[in-house]
Amino acid sequence: MEIVSYSNLSELGELEDKWHxxxxxxxxxxxxxxxxxxxxxANGSKFRLLVAADDSQIMAIACFIFENxxxxxxxxxxxxxxxxxxxxxxxxxxxxxxxxxxxIREFFHLILKEAxxx
Numbered sequence: 370m371e372i373v374s375y376s377n378l379s380e381l382g383e384l385e386d387k388w389h390x391x392x393x394x395x396x397x398x399x400x401x402x403x404x405x406x407x408x409x410x411a412n413g414s415k416f417r418l419l420v421a422a423d424d425s426q427i428m429a430i431a432c433f434i435f436e437n438x439x440x441x442x443x444x445x446x447x448x449x450x451x452x453x454x455x456x457x458x459x460x461x462x463x464x465x466x467x468x469x470x471x472x473i474r475e476f477f478h479l480i481l482k483e484a485x486x487x
Contacts, residue, residue: 370428372475375418378409384420387427391466400461405432408460412436416460419479421472429466433457433480457483 375381385402392399409416415435421428435457442449457480464473 370421370423370472370475372472372479373420373422374479375420376416378406381406381418384418384430387420388430388465391427391430394467397463398461399463399465405460409434417480417483419476421466421468421475427466429464429468429472429476431464431468431476432460434460435483 375384388399388402388405392401408414412434416432417435418430418432420430435455438454438456439451440454441451464476468476
């Protein structure tokens, strides 16, 4: 199994058909590729789109988006302070395709190695 990482919008065009094909055959609702592209373009966010392939057959695709947010800390209803945090989210809350446990583990291992989020 090979995992390829994409982090540039210009590289994503070749994956649109694969995204739709895997999304149609999956068990969960999958946002369209146009929604993914629109979100990445609108936010200008840093992202990693990971593609798991076995013998050039794409098994699964996941897009992780890195964002800067502000987190408020409270005691009861009293706001104590606000801290900037860097978070990573999985676009669409799903991995497109039918990944096995090893693929999911490898995706998260690669993302956790990525520095710069809390």
